[in-house]
């Protein structure tokens with residue numbers, strides 16, 4: 389029997405890096421969860437246990453913290469790209485690096501109508517993330533950035549219908565022209581790698597605008613199905629953001645079922661629902677430009693988005 393090593397990568401997962409900028413009394417904070425991985429020519433580490441090519445995961449962890457001080461965290465994308473390039477330069481056997489960063493948002497606590505200088509409350513709407521994959525270095529470098537948001541829980545109490553669907557002998561679902569539409573959205577968008585390579589993207593501005601647009605379109609679109617809502621949200625992002633090549637969604641349909649109150653002599657005109665947690669419909673869709681550049685390793689190891 390002959391066996392060989394297949395795809396592999398290694399790194400330090402979930403480094404909880406917390407950076408405080410205390411240059412003035414009004415502190416700024418960035419609360420991150422950083423995972424690193426290197427891939428490349430690491431056969432010997434696996435097949436004969438030779439570690440000479442292996443930059444330890446412990447070193448990768450240390451670098452995440454040291455760079456938060458030395459280089460700072462202007463945006464999670466810039467921080468991740470800097471780390472990825474560094475790991476490739478520091479590890480001759482590495483052909484590529486993957487750095488994933490989640491950012492937990494904090495809002496200033498309002499005291500007497502003003503945001504406090506150094507007291508914060510966890511922000512509620514969604515977790516920002518990025519997955520950076522860099523292949524090679526110097527002239528041969530290609531950088532891919534997939535940014536996104538998850539746990540963006542949204543609901544509309546009307547403006548959603550679901551009817552005209554295929555029926556067979558097992559169909560019991562009633563058609564409706566007025567239902568609750570709710571989801572905990574995962575959206576990830578791939579930046580056009582030529583924009584990434586030219587360093588032309590204002591990452592924070594792009595994220596804020598895309599998040600606002602996703603929410604705006606969710607609110608505005610009269611939904612005929614979650615599928616149609618997602619497509620409309622993706623279309624708007626691609627229309628308004630030339631820097632984005634593709635956007636992918638994963639959206640659990642958080643069903644709200646009308647409760648039958650007739651046993652109690654009560655009518656129920658879309659007023660009382662049971663919010664079911666499972667099972668749930670799971671609607672997933674990609675919206676991309678016809679001429680989107682090839683993704684390369686952009687979606688490498690992004691769970692559920694291969």
Ligand SMILES: O=c1[nH]c(=O)c2[nH]c(=O)[nH]c2[nH]1
Nearest residue numbers: 550561612613614615641669
């Ligand atoms: O928006 C929806 N899409 C579906 O595909 C579906 N299927 C279902 O039972 N309810 C819904 N809702």
